[in-house]
Amino acid sequence: MTVEKKRVSVTANxxxxxxxVEPRKxxxxxxxxxxxxxxxxxxxxxxxxxxxxxxxxxxxxxxxxMLAVQADHSEITTVEGLGTxxxxxxxxxxxxxxxxxxxxxxxxxxxIAAIGLLKxxxxxxxxxxxxxxxxxxxxxxxxxxxVSAVQKAATRIQETGVNLNSQRLVGEGTQNx
Amino acid sequence: MTKMVGSSVKRKEDARLLTGNGNFADxxxxxxxxxxxxxxxxxxxxxxxSIKVEEALNHPGVVAVYTGxxxxxxxxxxxxxxxxxxxxxxxxxQYPLAIDHVRYVGDGVAxxxxxxxxxxxxxxxxxxxxxxxxPAVVNQKEAMEEGAPLxxxxxxxxxxxxxxxxxxxxxxxxxxxxVVKESFYVQRVFPSPLExxxxxxxxxxxxxxxxxxxxxxxxxxxxxxxxxxxxxxxAKFQVIAPDxxxxxxxxxxxxxxxxxxxxxxxxxxxxVKWIEERSEHYVAANAGRDEYIDVELAGKKDGTLEAxxxxxxxxxxxxxxTMGAGVSTIDFGMMVTGSYDIPYAESxxxxxxxxxxxxxAYRGAGKPESTYQIERIIDLFAREIKMDPVELRRKxxxxxxxxxxxxxxxxxxxxxxxxxxxxKALEAINYEELRREQExxxxxxKLIGIGFSTYVEMCGFGPSEVVGAVGxxxxxxxxxxxxxxxxxxVTVFCGTSPHGQGHDTTFSQVVAxxxxxxxxxxxxxxxxxxxxxxxxxxxxxxxTAVGGAAVSFASDRVVEKAKKIAAHELEVxxxxxxxxxxKFQVKGVPGxxxxxxxxxxxxxxxxxxxxxxxxxxxxxxxxxxENFVFPFGTHVAVVEIDKDTGEIxxxxxxxxxxxxxxxxxxxxxxxxxxxIAQGVGQALWxxxxxxxxxxxxxxxLMDYTLPKARFFPHIxxxxxETPSPVNPLGAKGVGEVGTTASIACAMNAVVDALSVYGITxxxxxxxxxxxxxxxxxxxxxx
Numbered sequence: 001m002t003v004e005k006k007r008v009s010v011t012a013n014x015x016x017x018x019x020x021v022e023p024r025k026x027x028x029x030x031x032x033x034x035x036x037x038x039x040x041x042x043x044x045x046x047x048x049x050x051x052x053x054x055x056x057x058x059x060x061x062x063x064x065x066m067l068a069v070q071a072d073h074s075e076i077t078t079v080e081g082l083g084t085x086x087x088x089x090x091x092x093x094x095x096x097x098x099x100x101x102x103x104x105x106x107x108x109x110x111x112i113a114a115i116g117l118l119k120x121x122x123x124x125x126x127x128x129x130x131x132x133x134x135x136x137x138x139x140x141x142x143x144x145x146x147v148s149a150v151q152k153a154a155t156r157i158q159e160t161g162v163n164l165n166s167q168r169l170v171g172e173g174t175q176n177x
Numbered sequence: 178m179t180k181m182v183g184s185s186v187k188r189k190e191d192a193r194l195l196t197g198n199g200n201f202a203d204x205x206x207x208x209x210x211x212x213x214x215x216x217x218x219x220x221x222x223x224x225x226x227s228i229k230v231e232e233a234l235n236h237p238g239v240v241a242v243y244t245g246x247x248x249x250x251x252x253x254x255x256x257x258x259x260x261x262x263x264x265x266x267x268x269x270x271q272y273p274l275a276i277d278h279v280r281y282v283g284d285g286v287a288x289x290x291x292x293x294x295x296x297x298x299x300x301x302x303x304x305x306x307x308x309x310x311x312p313a314v315v316n317q318k319e320a321m322e323e324g325a326p327l328x329x330x331x332x333x334x335x336x337x338x339x340x341x342x343x344x345x346x347x348x349x350x351x352x353x354x355x356v357v358k359e360s361f362y363v364q365r366v367f368p369s370p371l372e373x374x375x376x377x378x379x380x381x382x383x384x385x386x387x388x389x390x391x392x393x394x395x396x397x398x399x400x401x402x403x404x405x406x407x408x409x410x411x412a413k414f415q416v417i418a419p420d421x422x423x424x425x426x427x428x429x430x431x432x433x434x435x436x437x438x439x440x441x442x443x444x445x446x447x448x449v450k451w452i453e454e455r456s457e458h459y460v461a462a463n464a465g466r467d468e469y470i471d472v473e474l475a476g477k478k479d480g481t482l483e484a485x486x487x488x489x490x491x492x493x494x495x496x497x498x499t500m501g502a503g504v505s506t507i508d509f510g511m512m513v514t515g516s517y518d519i520p521y522a523e524s525x526x527x528x529x530x531x532x533x534x535x536x537x538a539y540r541g542a543g544k545p546e547s548t549y550q551i552e553r554i555i556d557l558f559a560r561e562i563k564m565d566p567v568e569l570r571r572k573x574x575x576x577x578x579x580x581x582x583x584x585x586x587x588x589x590x591x592x593x594x595x596x597x598x599x600x601k602a603l604e605a606i607n608y609e610e611l612r613r614e615q616e617x618x619x620x621x622x623k624l625i626g627i628g629f630s631t632y633v634e635m636c637g638f639g640p641s642e643v644v645g646a647v648g649x650x651x652x653x654x655x656x657x658x659x660x661x662x663x664x665x666x667v668t669v670f671c672g673t674s675p676h677g678q679g680h681d682t683t684f685s686q687v688v689a690x691x692x693x694x695x696x697x698x699x700x701x702x703x704x705x706x707x708x709x710x711x712x713x714x715x716x717x718x719x720x721t722a723v724g725g726a727a728v729s730f731a732s733d734r735v736v737e738k739a740k741k742i743a744a745h746e747l748e749v750x751x752x753x754x755x756x757x758x759x760k761f762q763v764k765g766v767p768g769x770x771x772x773x774x775x776x777x778x779x780x781x782x783x784x785x786x787x788x789x790x791x792x793x794x795x796x797x798x799x800x801x802x803e804n805f806v807f808p809f810g811t812h813v814a815v816v817e818i819d820k821d822t823g824e825i826x827x828x829x830x831x832x833x834x835x836x837x838x839x840x841x842x843x844x845x846x847x848x849x850x851x852x853i854a855q856g857v858g859q860a861l862w863x864x865x866x867x868x869x870x871x872x873x874x875x876x877x878l879m880d881y882t883l884p885k886a887r888f889f890p891h892i893x894x895x896x897x898e899t900p901s902p903v904n905p906l907g908a909k910g911v912g913e914v915g916t917t918a919s920i921a922c923a924m925n926a927v928v929d930a931l932s933v934y935g936i937t938x939x940x941x942x943x944x945x946x947x948x949x950x951x952x953x954x955x956x957x958x959x
Binding site: 016022024025029032033037038040041042043044045046048049051066078079080083084085088092094096097099102103104105106107109111126127129130131133134136137138140141142143145146147155160163 | 679
């Protein structure tokens, strides 16, 4: 039962990447195993936990719920496309300052989901943040410091005028296909 | 220099975790690496009639298939690590793969190894196992009954252990003015680290060395146990815990799967990776709690408590897990009097085998259950004698002057001032006003509840002689080496094994203060058996109280030696040197000094050392604590129940914890929040459910409720600080307090709200459906 592999080409964090994959391969495994972007994690097998959240063409997507072939020609942003240790993205900086992470396993997905939230609602209330993080699960923090991190990031992004659509590698919106 | 201990230093470990540069088990890829999948029993109880593996073996890309029979005589059974004495403990063998008899859904029956992660799953599907089903029993009380299906032929009534402690003199219970009885069930829940379990084995056929990367809270225990199981010298066996996506007790256990991966890597002479799936995790990884607790609390009408009798019937699952025997006995039973001066106590535990996944430690491990029963029953006692629950607690608190205090079971609580956090919490919620408001709203027909938990817990495992006496197969002391490089930069090794707690940071704060160097100059090495001398890992809130203490002592030794070198170089007596802010200064002679870095260089060069002194600047300390540590505190929850929907609105949650000296207020608060989320989670939402046939019906995150952000209000947390005399840091433990306190706290609030109906107990979790039905029934009856 050899299955013909398909070539999947994406722009991941601003870089053109390509690999041949089985049509059934999940996007998250393509990112992790083929592109080496291991910052995105898998926490469940039923699309509940959101640890695998990435941006595909500017939208937050659970990458365990999408096939790699469906992402062909898209622009993908993972945690590796936010900031670097020397120059953290405002979301990362806020998570650091507010202690928004403990084990750090859910964190990449949570930060991506939070950026998605701020794109839609740049100045959310505490309640809106809690509601807006419906798609992600953190087992360590009890969420309180995640909420304060997102609040701080919102303020910081507004103050510094960072454009979430153009900040480094966060997707520019659909332009392919 | 500003003191580091006590300040909210931002975490050192975060830069890598925030940028996707963590190194979790599944991030590790080795040349020629194979992938493994464990085929698991779909039957809760059955004889294996046959296993057909040919089709899987012939599947392209499959390298090997092992069954239990293939491994007979090659890997030993996985032993428990806690032989609780005096309880007639019966440990059935747990083979890494079942040989001819499966005892729970999830019991491993075959191991498949293939070239990639998709192929191995395909091949696992091709294994055909024929079962002859046997009757199953999932409930421990039913399993103890005559005629219940037997899991292990020679274990009568499925009783694994019957443990007792303490004796209440005759007449006390019988003649008491008031005896309040209740039966509680602390349901089975899943620790649920967001990263499932994982193992990667790599064997070097030339050297005979085996390396196992393993998502473990205690790699040295894994090495100790698995070296026996696999028949390999500890000196040729390295266990490394890479970055871990949480543990919460679920990764203490030494599991069959980890032994299998080590075995397969050695057998195939190729690296093998196994990453557990979430739905697999819920059937195969140890669960927590699952204890029926019957309590009788006796006292006087004026509220003086006299005696407590507790019986725990605990579900151990199908086999005895690593700490399985200790959780419901020692951890639970020795602390049943809680924070109260109750002269007499009697604890009894039955541990029972059932056709379910084994249970083991889960955040708090016995302490949340113990706290649950005492904090719940004291509320009911207060109701019975019509006393305010806070007043009853205060009346029976162990007094500040009584410490060190020996409880009815002989445990000596190190230090405490229980009024302090209580008063702070009462002030935070404005208690009297809150009660008045509750009264007012009750008159309007609203269901408002206020719940308390004034807990104390035992942690900081622990004094070796004591843990040995209670049968634990470990030393639970801790070890640290402080290595000073020629530049003055420092690498510190420690035998605890953090997985989210932030010890890189908090322990660095300790070292920075001791050595007077910037925190950036300090790096920590944990979780690697080849680098770190023997250590005992992270569980039981022991890391700071025991590991952090070892770090502190080892740092002292470095300073002690460095001081001698400085005195020698400065040609003064050691007594003339004072060490402050990283400088060895001749007293009263400004400028006559050596920096820590100067001495680091001198020591490593060894050009001019005091006579007879060994070169280098490095010290190790093995710290064996004299006692456990006993953090305490007060939690308060305020709830309102919607009669029409049964929904519980958690309106306020206030925690005031005393965990001794707080090293880092920010990370300590994070630990408390996380603990509360898990405890409130157990009270309100989480529950593992088996059907009668032993099928887990809550086996995915679609069926098992892990709390989300919107479930919680803003938690109002605070601390008081009563240092522990047991270690030089004064630290107790903060990892488990939130969970230990909050299950009872949330329940007490809901039961208080429903007390208008005369309700004394409900079974957790308090789902809206359950509450709605209860309210409807009671309203209908009125």
